[in-house]
Amino acid sequence: MPFEVNPLGDRFAAEIVGIDLARELPDDAFAAVRAAWFDAGVVVFRDQRLPPGRQVAFSRRFGDLIVHVMQQFLLPGHPEILLISNRKHPDGTPMGFEDAGRYWHSDISYDERPALGSHLYAVEIPPEGGDTLFADMRHALKTLPDDLRRRIEGRRARHSYTRNHRRNETVAGGRPAFSAEQRDRLNDVSHPMTRRLEDTGEEALFVNPGFTFAIDDMDEAESDDLLAALFEHSTREAFLYTHEWRRGDLLCWDNRSVMHRAILYDPAETRHMHRTTIAGLRPV
Ligand code: OGA
Ligand code: MN
Numbered sequence: 001m002p003f004e005v006n007p008l009g010d011r012f013a014a015e016i017v018g019i020d021l022a023r024e025l026p027d028d029a030f031a032a033v034r035a036a037w038f039d040a041g042v043v044v045f046r047d048q049r050l051p052p053g054r055q056v057a058f059s060r061r062f063g064d065l066i067v068h069v070m071q072q073f074l075l076p077g078h079p080e081i082l083l084i085s086n087r088k089h090p091d092g093t094p095m096g097f098e099d100a101g102r103y104w105h106s107d108i109s110y111d112e113r114p115a116l117g118s119h120l121y122a123v124e125i126p127p128e129g130g131d132t133l134f135a136d137m138r139h140a141l142k143t144l145p146d147d148l149r150r151r152i153e154g155r156r157a158r159h160s161y162t163r164n165h166r167r168n169e170t171v172a173g174g175r176p177a178f179s180a181e182q183r184d185r186l187n188d189v190s191h192p193m194t195r196r197l198e199d200t201g202e203e204a205l206f207v208n209p210g211f212t213f214a215i216d217d218m219d220e221a222e223s224d225d226l227l228a229a230l231f232e233h234s235t236r237e238a239f240l241y242t243h244e245w246r247r248g249d250l251l252c253w254d255n256r257s258v259m260h261r262a263i264l265y266d267p268a269e270t271r272h273m274h275r276t277t278i279a280g281l282r283p284v
Pocket of ligand 2: 100101105106107260
């Protein structure tokens, strides 16, 4: 099955044209798609008609799928699908995460095994707004000034979901409280500040403002300053790609090599997305 890979951003992100994901890909085409995805960091397949079962089947070819800790936001009958949505149940409670991260983040970086990748399918999108921004963390590491590079060499940093959640509770919309069982799954973890992509051996900076809160064995003020400098460097305009959604997009990102953030949209409009999340390995 021949397909084309057309670059979208200057340095990363691409559109894959000529593939219908509703049909099972032959192994050789799948291998080529996988390689193109990891190379580009972010790829989009446009105009897809993807029932939940098909999205799950496609995502599962890349690895085990993560069932998100916020069970109330899983698609009934398909727990591998997390709803990113501002639709409401008849009783007014939200069906999904209304904003899936206005802070720059890498999905599930707070777990011992962070997500390898995420696949987000646009079921309904607002006429404007609601773009998703991506930052290229391979390029961020490559261009990191020497002094910053020396200061992170061999170091690890801590990631936490509960801190991010608490911060979100203080902004409009908020987040529901955790159950005891949800809390049990959410211990802080330490990861190396740079990580190697298993397939290509390339390296990427692996810290994000959403979940990374402290550098191990460093005093708090120095750690805060250094993290702020790293975040500032990695979100410079030149490293970004902005995804403007169309209905039927399946957008795939590699959480090892990019971070992302959601942009606001008019809450009177509907935005409804299905996310599958692929488990990765412990970063090294
Ligand atoms: C996500 C996410 C951003 C968006 O689904 O992980 O961060 O724009 N989404 O919905
Ligand atoms: Mn996310």
